[in-house]
Amino acid sequence: MARKKQYNEEEVIEKATALFWKNGYEATTVRMLEKEMGINQFSIYSSFGNKQGVFLESINAYKKRIRSITDKLSKSNNGKEGIKQYFYDFLEFAKEDDKNRGCLVTNTVNEIKEDGDPVIMEQLMDFANDIKQLFVDNLLQEKDNTIEEAARQSNYLMNSLLGLSVSSKVFDQSQLNDTIEFTFLNI
Amino acid sequence: MARKKQYNEEEVIEKATALFWKNGYEATTVRMLEKEMGINQFSIYSSFGNKQGVFLESINAYKKRIRSITDKLSKSNNGKEGIKQYFYDFLEFAKEDDKNRGCLVTNTVNEIKEDGDPVIMEQLMDFANDIKQLFVDNLLQEKDNTIEEAARQSNYLMNSLLGLSVSSKVFDQSQLNDTIEFTFLNI
DNA sequence: ACTAAAACTAAGCGTTTGCTTAGAAATAAA
């Protein structure tokens, strides 16, 4: 009846994700996507609607990939030690060759700001809140920790993780290790 | 002999700074600058060469403005307590109406990445290192603190400050206060 | 083999980007 697609949508989105991760949303042009994904602009628009559609699918692909370490955290039951391990896992996850790309979601929050596309913004907020909730869950595994205290600590830890997403692009591994160790000293 | 300039270069750069601070470098177009600065594109290019020239002058204007709080830190002599005050001062400094714009320099580092313009990148790195050095100086005011320990602590504090630059755009004041208080418990 | 539907290629659409330029308006020395 009709011709077959010569590409796999999941595969080309993986490649788009890498581009967005490296360059950000605005700086990634449709011509770059065309080249990296290995398919024509027509195919891009026919499969994903528009550039934003490609990006939203890339965010989904990113979430799926990072689930390997968030799952590890949600299964962890040794309190703050599990979160600390998540910090180290995240640094490894975001590493590409010897460079660190930070977190795709954090990068995007930084880029598109408050007047950015509301659909994308909501996606990003949900993602951050999910991780923060994982922190709270793990912090409550520590004995004598109240919900209020865990909430405060999770704010502190999220701040540190956001900082790490930025720092990892600029500072070297030993500086990052120091940062993580200090972060978990007194909670 | 010749016609007089109808604008003051410092004044129009102040307005350009506000625009870059709010929107970032790439998202700020020359047409937007034209409108905000209140002068024609010809005047912009004749005074500052190109868009990057306007931005570099804006970075200088930003540095001059933030000097009010960095000066306070460099004059401070009560160790980590002075740095903590700097964190609160920074949040106040970056506030615009009820929104927080973060740090112009941090925003730009996040935006232009490693393959960005080397001239801009160097400016940004110098700025970050200057602040980090101020942290070290103040940390050495604490008794029994070694240079190595102060260096490690300054990495941790810079990470927290970078995180705060991001967090302040998303979280509310009480969450930020909790974060700062927790940050200084550890050192 | 024929045909209809989907997927391909490649050219090109209108808009916006950073930047330039032709020409008018203003200024101060002569």
Next chain:
DNA sequence: TTTATTTCTAAGCAAACGCTTAGTTTTAGT
């Protein structure tokens, strides 16, 4: 007042942007 010099306005440049479309190729049911 004339003249030389600079600043102004406004139109326009090539290139790059996101996106579309005309026309060809491939496929599977008849």
